């Protein structure tokens with residue numbers, strides 16, 4: 120049975136029967152069934168083309184010919200367990216090392232962002248011999264049990280917070296504790312971590328790691344205020360802990376100006392452990408942990424082998440190398456800078472005409488549009504955000520999704536080949552939808568108040 124020959128309804132029925140119902144689809148009410156893709160476009164079973172603003176995994180573009188070629192050439196030649204000696208893993212590690220600060224020079228290859236973060240927890244624990252972890256509010260770091268424990272976004276809906284996990288405020292200068300009018304939000308938010316560490320110490324516990332995304336994405340496309348990470352790293356290290364930067368979503372040039380999002384915090388800042396995943400293999404499961412010789416040394420010193428069957432196999436590394444080549448050859452960092460700035464600019468220009476746009480933020484092709492029902496209170500406009508997502512898909516064949524604690528932030532993390540035209544089309548469609556929404560809103564208010572006036576007169 121050729122699966123692509125199934126009618127959409129049949130696929131849905133089989134999916135419902137065979138796949139765990141907690142594995143949700145995008146647009147669960149009316150999912151898009153995709154059968155092929157190219158660049159920033161995906162195609163459904165009827166050949167309808169959608170502009171994809173969601174797939175940050177297909178980093179250099181869906182089905183990029185160079186990636187396909189590298190994968191099939193290596194697959195044709197050899198693929199094996201990562202325990203045989205092979206060139207690809209060392210050549211790839213060497214290329215990754217060139218993108219990172221010198222001290223992050225030891226690599227462990229794994230298969231997913233979750234595996235990378237789980238290993239980062241183990242490395243931190245082994246190196247520091249401490250147990251406790253500080254995470255940011257609303258964070259998500261993966262689906263393994265160890266990571267659910269350090270993901271407030273998940274554990275709040277499940278078993279709750281473990282005694283070894285401590286939650287620091289999200290450094291969100293739009294709706295957090297310290298906002299855009301604060302003279303030094305980076306320092307103020309870093310101090311919240313300092314106070315948390317003091318509290319942990321008062322309870323007789325010790326910090327192993329501070330764990331954070333370099334740009335909190337599930338938290339709502341948040342841009343960390345300047346100086347935050349440097350100060351936090353200082354406090355965490357003086358407590359004997361390490362700083363883990365989760366770059367699973369944000370690495371590989373997405374921010375445009377830098378290869379890694381943690382580098383937005385300035386030259387002087389370097390995490391102790393960096394985890395990476397999603398974009399690395401352009402859709403092939405490839406992920407990694409980079410760390411220092413000291414931390415890796417402590418991990419080795421426990422005498423227990425670290426063995427990962429698939430992590431760093433020749434095919435994965437051939438793909439990883441090809442992704443790095445395409446980023447360079449097609450100047451995708453430059454493209455992210457230019458197109459991301461244009462997208463942000465166009466969205467900012469909508470703000471005076473649409474009161475519902477509370478905030479526009481982002482760097483490179485990591486952009487968020489936060490909708491609010493009133494700008495004063497900054498009340499999340501969750502329903503309207505969902506409506507915009509639905510109408511963009513149904514009327515304009517544009518796929519976007521939402522994030523943030525209230526799902527009120529429309530996020531843009533398209534493949535890095537996203538073009539100026541794509542940005543312009545997307546913003547034009549958002550403008551039209553929001554204008555229609557505004558007219559509908561005014562009309563319904565008039566009807567309600569008119570009706571009210573009529574009832575008053577009548578009485």
Ligand SMILES: Cc1ncc(COP(=O)(O)O)c(C=O)c1O
Pocket residue numbers: 230231232233234236259260261262332336365367368396397
């Ligand atoms: C920031 C972050 N870290 C880790 C993960 C887990 O990665 P994976 O789904 O590849 O296990 C995700 C996945 O969404 C993520 O967004």
